[in-house]
Amino acid sequence: MSATMQNYIDEAEQALLHTYNRYQVVFEKGDGVYLYDTDGKKYLDFVSGIAVFALGYHNREYNDALKAQIDKIIHTSNYYYNLPAIEAAKKLKKISGMDRVFFTNSGAEAIEGAIKAARKYAFLKDGRTDHEIIAMNHSFHGRTMGALSVTGNPHYREAFEPMIGNIKFAELNDFDSVMEQVTDKTCAILFETVQGEGGIYPATEEFMHKVRALCDERDILMMLDEIQCGMGRTGEMFAWQRYGVKPDVMTTAKALGCGVPVGAFLMTEKVGANSLVAGDHGTTYGGNPLACAAVCKVIELFEKQNILDNVRETGSYLETCLNKVAEEFDCVETRRGVGLMQGLVLNRPVGDIITKAMDNGLVLINAGSNIIRFVPPLVIDRQNVDDMIDILRESMREVCGGAQ
Numbered sequence: 298m299s300a301t302m303q304n305y306i307d308e309a310e311q312a313l314l315h316t317y318n319r320y321q322v323v324f325e326k327g328d329g330v331y332l333y334d335t336d337g338k339k340y341l342d343f344v345s346g347i348a349v350f351a352l353g354y355h356n357r358e359y360n361d362a363l364k365a366q367i368d369k370i371i372h373t374s375n376y377y378y379n380l381p382a383i384e385a386a387k388k389l390k391k392i393s394g395m396d397r398v399f400f401t402n403s404g405a406e407a408i409e410g411a412i413k414a415a416r417k418y419a420f421l422k423d424g425r426t427d428h429e430i431i432a433m434n435h436s437f438h439g440r441t442m443g444a445l446s447v448t449g450n451p452h453y454r455e456a457f458e459p460m461i462g463n464i465k466f467a468e469l470n471d472f473d474s475v476m477e478q479v480t481d482k483t484c485a486i487l488f489e490t491v492q493g494e495g496g497i498y499p500a501t502e503e504f505m506h507k508v509r510a511l512c513d514e515r516d517i518l519m520m521l522d523e524i525q526c527g528m529g530r531t532g533e534m535f536a537w538q539r540y541g542v543k544p545d546v547m548t549t550a551k552a553l554g555c556g557v558p559v560g561a562f563l564m565t566e567k568v569g570a571n572s573l574v575a576g577d578h579g580t581t582y583g584g585n586p587l588a589c590a591a592v593c594k595v596i597e598l599f600e601k602q603n604i605l606d607n608v609r610e611t612g613s614y615l616e617t618c619l620n621k622v623a624e625e626f627d628c629v630e631t632r633r634g635v636g637l638m639q640g641l642v643l644n645r646p647v648g649d650i651i652t653k654a655m656d657n658g659l660v661l662i663n664a665g666s667n668i669i670r671f672v673p674p675l676v677i678d679r680q681n682v683d684d685m686i687d688i689l690r691e692s693m694r695e696v697c698g699g700a701q
């Protein structure tokens with residue numbers, strides 16, 4: 298690393314609150330599936346800002362759309378209508394099959410909104426304020442207090458207790474564990490269709506259908522967090538669409554704006570007509586013209602560039618390649634995932650492999666301590682996968698040996 302880059306890092310550590318143990322690199326620009334640091338070193342990016350930059354960096358049409366919107370208007374208030382928000386909401390309804398959209402500034406805020414919608418829906422039915430939400434162990438829903446309250450990782454929550462009340466935890470894909478937590482006060486069951494941070498665990502078909510049936514039977518809201526696994530990552534626009542069940546409420550963010558901070562929670566008409574009304578919820582920035590111009594262009598480019606086809610095709614190739622790596626290395630236990638959301642589960646911490654990969658020009662990230670997570674831009678091709686696998690193999694060989 299150059300003295301210049303080291304200096305940037307020192308300055309960062311003087312000024313920023315140290316809430317991340319950052320990798321020792323300062324990225325300056327991106328192009329397609331590549332990132333460049335301030336020394337000009339090139340990296341193949343298999344993280345995409347954690348499942349955000351789905352279209353790759355420096356997409357000309359996307360950049361131009363944002364520049365054009367900046368020259369028109371960046372922000373008004375939610376007390377007025379604006380054209381990009383109208384268009385973005387219509388497009389989002391179309392790709393999700395949901396009926397009502399509320400735009401937020403982040404994933405955590407989308408979860409906050411979903412929680413409020415669920416509580417209000419239940420409140421309007423019986424006037425009580427002791428409703429319960431069932432969330433899952435190993436889940437991740439964000440860092441604000443409400444989102445943290447439904448995040449199934451005690452370590453994240455501990456210092457910040459008390460959480461919001463009446464949250465219970467069950468085990469993803471263990472329907473009996475859900476049944477054990479259900480009471481007549483349960484108003485919502487919330488989970489990620491594919492758990493991300495918790496270790497790339499896709500919900501099973503059986504679990505999805507059983508939860509849906511339970512929710513129908515007892516008028517409980519099924520709420521799916523699609524913040525990481527949505528927006529094409531699994532080969533469907535939203536991961537739940539491959540199961541043949543539909544949630545009552547869903548959240549999205551990350552790739553929704555492909556880098557412009559924007560999220561949303563969406564609901565069916567049933568929930569929309571019986572939950573949040575004027576005065577119940579709001580945001581200053583949420584759904585502003587700049588953010589919504591990004592959403593519009595992203596959805597448009599997903600169609601134009603046949604992103605879903607590429608995810609299915611390149612995702613299954615990535616799966617095959619990772620399966621080979623799993624067979625070759627003793628330190629790999631298994632591969633898990635769907636489409637371009639994959640995890641390689643090791644029997645050891647993966648931090649030093651990721652650092653080694655960075656040295657070798659490949660950006661990877663972990664999910665938990667012993668899983669290497671692959672959430673690349675959705676525009677990658679087979680050659681990118683081959684290049685990634687070469688560097689991954691080399692980095693793993695250097696750190697844990699064991700390649701046959």
Ligand SMILES: *Cc1c(COP(=O)(O)O)cnc(C)c1O
Nearest residue numbers: 403404405437438439493524525
């Ligand atoms: C990233 C993430 C969140 C939180 O989103 P932020 O934009 O960081 O607040 C919530 N749920 C899931 C599944 C996520 O991956």
